[in-house]
Amino acid sequence: MAVAATLFLLAGAAPATAACEAFTGVVEAFNAGDEAKARAFAAAAGTANCRAGERTLIGRIASLTVFNRITTAVGNGEKLSDHQALLEELQTQYGGPWQVLDALGDLARDRKDYEQAARLYQLALEDSANETLTPDWMAPDAQYILRLDRLASEMRLAAPRPVQLAMRGGCKISFRGVKIKKKSTPVRYVFGTADFTPEGEEAAKDLAECLKAVKPASIRLIGHTDSIGSTEANYTLSLARAETLKAYLSSVGYAGAIATEGRGEDQPFKPDDASAYDTEMLNQLNRRVEVDVE
Template sequence: MSSIWRRLLISLSASLALAGAASAADCDALIASFKSAIADQAFEKVKDAMGAIADDSACNFNIDAYRIQEINSIIDMAGAAPTDDARKQMIEFVEGIMEIGGDWRSAEHLGDYQAHRGEYEEALGGYETAISFLSRAAPPATPKDREELLARAAAAKSQASDDQEGRSSSRFVASSRDLSGRLGGIYSRELLRGFEVLAVPVPVNFYFGQARFTPAGEKAVEELAEAVKQQNVETVTLVGHTDPRGDRQYNVELSKRRAAAARDYLLSHGVKARILVDGKGPDQPFDISLLGRPVTQEEAWALDRRVEWIRQGAPD
């Protein structure tokens, strides 16, 4: 190799090394700015710093991790927003970028934030988004993670549709659907991973002291029937539950009659599966420790009043 070519190669290598060092330094500065904006709880600065990272080809190799940090930090900021308009702006921004940059944990975080505010229909949307993200490679969800996510989605769905045993009117909040039109949310097959059997709490509402569906309860059992038919199961087990008020034995019998009412509805609406029923009365209350938030006594009792679909882990 001639001395001229050798000098050119040395010069080029030196230039590339300098450029690489400069890019690394620039990236470090952008990341430092991003972290500083998060620490300062500065919404606009976080967005701008994240945008700068995304636009830098040398810095955006770990863009997904930074996007998750952005989402979670803005949800936290919304909790301390100075005005309701500012809070709404933050949450709308998060919802807008969740699909492209979120994971199941960040979507669950959004659901938790909304459930804490008593915005149960919105919280259900966050939890259902989290459920739809479970199939993504990372982060992996353990059976305990899935159990908690199911409980939170089921509680939000129940609380959003609660008609206080027929004493008030309530619009039933339907489960989300996937691109094929199949029911998702609490009925998602993704929740079954890691379980041979999973108890799915279904918010089937009944009139006080009766085994007669309220209007919202009839919508819930109609949705259950659709889910059972879609998943093509051979055997269905339905278990009724009540809150603890009143005589225990009466409540056990009431819970059995309510599970039987759900069975009869399913059979009369095209479900071909063998359906078993049982009733536990007040003996197996809803596990509110899975919610990660406080509930009132009335809310806990409302969650206790449910029908569970004991779902097997067999494929469709």
């Protein structure tokens, strides 16, 4: 069971008072740890003199008030899974914040629902980067942003079906000033060949759409393999797979320069918790092409 990734937030770090009274009230309820009042202010915000963005943020603060209590309970020895229903309720009712999505991602990963975990970690990453809904006092630090990206990438590689690189619009390579230079893609190939599987082609299409959105001037595709087969054959195969992806991206309209490189089995993927996977799944994580945005 993975340890829940949670953050305590200092009550004194609440945002400045806004125009609507419900916003002021929910901040005070958050500081006091009063869940009932926080939820009440969130419910009243729809009829109060609050702008749409303020109403959404009020809901996020109410959700975070509840989340802090869950964090304390887990820190005192309770299981995060015991709070799954409440976390799901917070996601449904308030849409976040990223801390709730991150915790739900941990739970999905623990039950080996890698597809759902990939979506939740990606949503947490994108939510954390929304500076309107996630003001600085609520935001993760740089290391946690990198953790969210790493886990989202790992879950995409482990998922049986392709999961989009972005859940809410165009792809990003910078989150709150933290640059994500390298992405591991879940492009799958027929075993022992450089031919896409149907799932691999779908993932390659998703990557192409991201590159069209981001428009980097150049990228480097770095192929990796598992350790099955000879070292020499794996070098050749890893480069061939990177070349196949290069040809595809060029054919569908990516106009930047593409360099390719094969690393074979030399740089195995480093999962967050290798003990969670069997040998076949570890091999699947190792079969990847990394996109290095130069």
